[in-house]
Amino acid sequence: MSQLLHTMIRVGNLDASIDFYTRVMGMKLLRKSENSEYEYTLAFVGYGEESQGHAVVELTYNWGTNNYDLGTGFGHLAIGADDIYAQCEKIAEAGGKITREPGPVAGGTTEIAFVEDPDGYKIELIQMKSATAGLG
Secondary structure: OOOOOEEEEEOOOHHHHHHHHHHHOOOEEEEEEEEOOOOEEEEEEEOOOHHHOOOEEEEEEEOOOOOOOOOOOOOOEEEEEOOHHHHHHHHHHOOOEEEEEEEEOOOOOOEEEEEEOOOOOEEEEEEHHHOOOOOO
């Protein structure tokens, strides 16, 4: 059976991104590797290992590239949480940027919020009780 392993995003400041995803979002730094020949560093963060069924985020830092044009194709990462209201309070207290306060989605009952990481990537928080029901 196949499994989603990770999503890769390019970051301009690896230390700031690792700090955000671990300290602010509560993930763990699972592993980190450096490739000096091709001048890049990878850091994998998540709530658990892929071998345990978790999908993780691969943070790719290409040495000397400090920012990227995020474009219009990528939307967001989505994370399920038991209490998005409390999680948003903790994120804000830790210095994270809340771009949409928690509450029901327009025209529906699913409760969501949005957070932005240091590179401008959007992260949607979805109340777990409705995370698998779709956005209705």
